[in-house]
Amino acid sequence: MPTNPDSSLKILVIDENPIRRAIIETGLAEAGFTAVTVLANTTRLIDHIYKLDPDVVLIDLENPSRDVLEQMFQVSRVVRRPIAMFVDKSDKSEIEAAIEAGVSAYIVDGLKKERVKPILETTMTRFRAFTRLQAELEEVKGALKERKIIEKAKGILMRRRGLDEEKAYELLRTTAMSQGRRIADVAQALVSSADLLGD
Amino acid sequence: MVDAANGSAGIKPRDVHVGFMPLTDCAPLVVASELGFDRRHGLNLVLHREVSWANIRDKLGVGNFDCAHMLAPMPVAAALGLGRASDLIVAPMALSLNGNAITVSHRLYAEMLAADEAATRAGGMSAARAVARVVRARQQQGREPLTLGIVYPFSCHNYDLRYWLAAAGIDPDNDVNLIVVPPPLSVDALRTGRVDGVCVGQPWNSVAVSGGEGVIVATKNELWAMSPEKVLGVREEWAAKNPALVADLVRALVTACRWLDEPENRREAAGILARSEYVGIPEPILAGPLTGALTRGGGQAPIADPDLVVFHRGFANFPWHSHALWMLTQMIRWGQVSEPFDLKALTERVFRTDLYRDAVAGLDVPVPASDAKREGGEADGRFFGAESFDPAAPLAYLAGLSIRNSGTDLAAFAPFNP
Numbered sequence: 001m002p003t004n005p006d007s008s009l010k011i012l013v014i015d016e017n018p019i020r021r022a023i024i025e026t027g028l029a030e031a032g033f034t035a036v037t038v039l040a041n042t043t044r045l046i047d048h049i050y051k052l053d054p055d056v057v058l059i060d061l062e063n064p065s066r067d068v069l070e071q072m073f074q075v076s077r078v079v080r081r082p083i084a085m086f087v088d089k090s091d092k093s094e095i096e097a098a099i100e101a102g103v104s105a106y107i108v109d110g111l112k113k114e115r116v117k118p119i120l121e122t123t124m125t126r127f128r129a130f131t132r133l134q135a136e137l138e139e140v141k142g143a144l145k146e147r148k149i150i151e152k153a154k155g156i157l158m159r160r161r162g163l164d165e166e167k168a169y170e171l172l173r174t175t176a177m178s179q180g181r182r183i184a185d186v187a188q189a190l191v192s193s194a195d196l197l198g199d
Numbered sequence: 200m201v202d203a204a205n206g207s208a209g210i211k212p213r214d215v216h217v218g219f220m221p222l223t224d225c226a227p228l229v230v231a232s233e234l235g236f237d238r239r240h241g242l243n244l245v246l247h248r249e250v251s252w253a254n255i256r257d258k259l260g261v262g263n264f265d266c267a268h269m270l271a272p273m274p275v276a277a278a279l280g281l282g283r284a285s286d287l288i289v290a291p292m293a294l295s296l297n298g299n300a301i302t303v304s305h306r307l308y309a310e311m312l313a314a315d316e317a318a319t320r321a322g323g324m325s326a327a328r329a330v331a332r333v334v335r336a337r338q339q340q341g342r343e344p345l346t347l348g349i350v351y352p353f354s355c356h357n358y359d360l361r362y363w364l365a366a367a368g369i370d371p372d373n374d375v376n377l378i379v380v381p382p383p384l385s386v387d388a389l390r391t392g393r394v395d396g397v398c399v400g401q402p403w404n405s406v407a408v409s410g411g412e413g414v415i416v417a418t419k420n421e422l423w424a425m426s427p428e429k430v431l432g433v434r435e436e437w438a439a440k441n442p443a444l445v446a447d448l449v450r451a452l453v454t455a456c457r458w459l460d461e462p463e464n465r466r467e468a469a470g471i472l473a474r475s476e477y478v479g480i481p482e483p484i485l486a487g488p489l490t491g492a493l494t495r496g497g498g499q500a501p502i503a504d505p506d507l508v509v510f511h512r513g514f515a516n517f518p519w520h521s522h523a524l525w526m527l528t529q530m531i532r533w534g535q536v537s538e539p540f541d542l543k544a545l546t547e548r549v550f551r552t553d554l555y556r557d558a559v560a561g562l563d564v565p566v567p568a569s570d571a572k573r574e575g576g577e578a579d580g581r582f583f584g585a586e587s588f589d590p591a592a593p594l595a596y597l598a599g600l601s602i603r604n605s606g607t608d609l610a611a612f613a614p615f616n617p
Contacts, residue, residue: 095260
């Protein structure tokens with residue numbers, strides 16, 4: 001159980017993506033940070049921040065409301081409490097790593113770097129994991145689509161050329177090889193032509 | 200050295216990564232890429248659409264971008280270490296003048312009409328007088344103060360809106376709530392009443408009007424004619440390492456800006472910008488203000504003004520030291536910076552008139568004789584009503600502004616600014 005005194009650090013995660021939000025929340029909980037609030041909707045963001053009074057705010061870089069947080073650097077009627085929030089003033093490579101991962105952090109002034117580091121590390125790891133997951137998902141979707149196209153092309157060849165399934169695939173494969181193309185691309189071309197010819 | 204393309208035939212043009220925000224005034228970057236002004240000058244612009252100015256700053260800062268579409272005060276703020284710490288960013292050219300407007304909700308517009316119909320209908324600087332009456336009435340009645348939106352703390356939107364309010368006697372830090380509203384969310388904020396008005400760049404004012412969510416009460420050109428808005432930002436270090444590339448980049452963009460300022464090209468530009476990878480707003484909404492025809496809503500007559508947004512004429516691409524200096528005075532005025540420093544030295548380091556002059560020397564592009572100019576005066580109403588700004592005396596100008604942050608000691612600036 002979290003004996004880490006930093007479990008008391010109040011963290012606000014702003015992310016409109018529900019899956020990534022859950023991944024980050026779980027990640028932070030596993031790392032022992034329990035005072036985590038997640039926010040999907042960014043209307044009245046400044047109000048939320050004042051009510052919550054977080055030590056660390058994490059926001060994804062696809063969120064236009066990032067500019068709302070820039071207001072936290074200012075002192076004004078709306079920003080009533082003169083808190084100076086800054087983004088990790090640490091070295092450039094850390095900022096670079098965060099941008100690469102797709103996240104930005106705003107940290108209450110005065111908070112020690114060592115206390116913030118594990119939060120940033122966890123978040124960046126989770127962001128990267130999400131990006132990987134998304135890329136894999138896209139790949140699987142693409143592979144499924146390709147398999148369907150190849151099946152369709154085989155069907156056309158079987159009907160029009162009277163080939164059996166194995167021969168139809170063989171023909172696609174040798175055509176692809178002789179043209180230096182992928183089987184899926186040859187299949188796609190065949191399906192498109194067949195569509196045009198009203199097959 | 201008339202055209203870099205002569206020397207670069209057959210050589211693959213170098214990729215230059217540029218970040219932009221989906222606003223009408225990203226046009227020079229988009230047009231340079233779409234119409235090939237970049238390749239004609241030996242480079243290949245790779246455009247990256249962004250969602251926040253903070254992203255633009257950070258990605259330019261760490262080198263993901265080589266250059267970026269920036270709010271003119273952003274490089275100035277970076278040099279002062281305001282906001283997030285960043286490398287020094289310099290502006291070798293300006294990308295556009297004017298282009299913003301102040302749009303209010305129908306509810307505030309009705310209150311303004313009731314408070315001072317003539318001033319409201321006159322628009323521009325006059326409209327602020329009606330807002331001032333609304334502000335005072337709300338104070339007397341104990342009602343919530345008005346909430347007004349800007350797009351970023353270091354923006355001309357912020358300084359123009361504050362100037363407009365202060366000119367009518369409103370203290371923007373105490374009489375109203377000023378909040379940041381990202382441009383794509385501004386129309387929704389007007390509709391739901393989360394803000395009573397916004398100062399935002401096009402096309403968002405026109406999107407609000409066309410959707411019946413707001414009324415345009417002032418254009419930037421009405422507040423300050425031919426006033427600074429967007430610049431090209433590059434890292435100082437990158438500019439120092441790549442002088443030839445910076446010159447080619449400036450020439451390519453100046454050529455694009457010149458093309459954009461031909462009235463017959465504006466409609467074509469609207470068609471290009473309408474595409475989803477750029478601004479992604481229907482062409483008719485973009486075309487109105489681009490061609491000088493602004494529908495204001497609220498039953499007002501449309502405005503016909505060819506200077507609603509200016510990309511080239513009137514030395515629009517020249518990064519005036521006096522423009523940067525004015526932005527510094529506003530940062531001091533509103534307490535964004537209070538530590539004294541040498542204003543002139545900073546403007547000269549950030550707004551690089553030398554890079555601009557060198558780059559356009561071989562092009563048929565006029566340049567001003569001086570790096571600074573006076574604004575307003577002569578009661579011509581071109582600079583926030585009858586006000587004036589003398590770049591030779593910024594501290595005296597600041598001292599003459601009646602509404603400003605009281606925490607700043609102007610006397611402390613004097614030794615740094617003889």
